[in-house]
Amino acid sequence: MKLYEYLENVKSKNPLVQNITNYVSSNDCANILLACGASPVMTNEIDDSIDIASISDGLVLNIGTLNKLIIKSMIYTGKTANKLNHPIVLDPVGVGISKLRTDSVKFLINNLKISVIRGNISEIKFLENKSEHPKGVDSNNLENLYDISESFKKLSKKLNSIIVATGEIDIITDGNKTCFCKNGNTYMKKVSGTGCQLSSVISAFVSSNSDIFFATISAVCSYGICGEIAFSRMNVLDGNSSYRNYIIDAMCNLNSEIFEKKVNYEIR
Secondary structure, eight states: OOHHHHHHHHHHHOOEEEEEOOTTTHHHHHHHHHHHTOEEEEOOOHHHHHHHHTTOSEEEEEOTTOOHHHHHHHHHHHHHHHHTTOOEEEEOTTTTSSHHHHHHHHHHHHHSOOSEEEEEHHHHHHHTTOOOOOTTTTTTOHHHHHHHHHHHHHHHHHHTSEEEEESSSEEEEOSSOEEEEOOOOGGGGGSTTHHHHHHHHHHHHHHHOSOHHHHHHHHHHHHHHHHHHHHHTOOTTOOHHHHHHHHHHHHHHOOHHHHHHHOOEEEO
């Protein structure tokens, strides 16, 4: 199966993706899901979330603007998703910067079956119980990333989750194989919530395909391609607000021909 076919499955199956996410990026996550062919539902209230989990195809748990009630909602909703074998994508935003965030992520990982964990390199390294926070300084050095990816493979096996560590080059591993996605543009860092959007896109892809490793690769590459296309549209009067909209536009118009022409990745 070719990578672009995972995108086509999203468009044809129109999965319902439930998002317990942060209010900073909620609207952008909803729009990027619509753009890739999925249907979003955004909810934090526990009674509402549990009911919606029973009819959704996938679940995103994003701790960007968390509180204790939201964490409780994530647990109960996640258990419902697990019972129905619906994939869960966890976005551990800012794990390590506060006790609440760190404890909440550990609690979610220990009590739920998480299909995919997506964070930046610093967040993923923190999940390995390492104190170092590279903040992207090594993210454009491929040889360095080869070394980092070996520890991420071990983390993937330990947590039984696909690990996605995003940076200038993105790392995706299932514990056995590792993909390095080289699509994207550094301007994406200037827009709040691009990581949150990607987590929602990943959920749409893994909810629509049985091979969630390659579905995740396809999602990451697709979003990176959109970042490249969006940057190519920028003119002298455009800024990060225009760029955000261009990313969503690019996802809406992404097709197999564009994907095949621009995709750039390697699997080791």
